[in-house]
């Protein structure tokens with residue numbers, strides 16, 4: 657089909673709108689898969705958990721809470737990182753050192769996660785019935801206030817209906833938290849979900865993609881030097897992967913992570929898994 661936006665003022669408005677919508681649908685679908693493109697060079701860091709013994713964590717990481725490599729589910733190979741149930745608190749592995757210096761303040765992250773079904777709901781008797789659960793966080797000094805902050809790069813808040821939003825969330829040690837949220841349009845699934853995110857200190861930008869689709873509600877592009885309500889640093893002092901829920905979650909979430917990768921350009925799906933984002937996008941992640 658050859659769609660053209662008509663120039664004539666006499667062209668019916670509804671027809672213009674219909675054509676424009678059609679164009680958006682076509683170009684929007686292409687953009688989700690192609691922009692920004694995945695890098696052709698390997699990422700700087702990859703962890704697929706295959707070379708770590710079950711019950712251990714990979715070398716280079718430190719563990720907090722009940723988290724270890726397991727072989728009951730995997731996205732790649734036979735193993736993944738399993739986050740065991742806990743009412744709340746951190747169950748995660750933390751990376752420090754040279755890789756963070758190499759990544760600096762501009763990098764992409766990628767991982768897959770799956771959530772055991774049924775997953776916990778917030779305590780309905782709570783005055784604030786939500787469960788805030790962080791999958792990926794980085795610690796740093798604020799470029800604006802030079803104090804300690806944690807930046808949550810893959811982060812969710814679940815409501816009492818069991819739907820969740822994605823959020824960009826910054827938790828300073830001694831100031832109020834802040835962030836930017838998507839609608840509560842998503843549900844945890846036990847399908848492997850592809851999460852990709854980017855941070856850029858130079859432009860104070862943050863973007864998140866789930867199964868190849870951008871979560872535009874959390875997107876930030878504040879511009880150079882405009883740190884307010886972003887506070888992306890030139891370098892991170894650690895990156896943590898796992899789950900940390902801050903409100904009680906009953907018997908607790910059980911979550912698996914696999915194929916963590918970090919690089920200067922978009923990483924995309926694991927090799928040979930190129931069909932996954934398109935297929936997964938139609939899965940019931942978004943309602």
Ligand SMILES: [Ca+2]
Nearest residue numbers: 704732733735
């Ligand atoms: Ca694996």
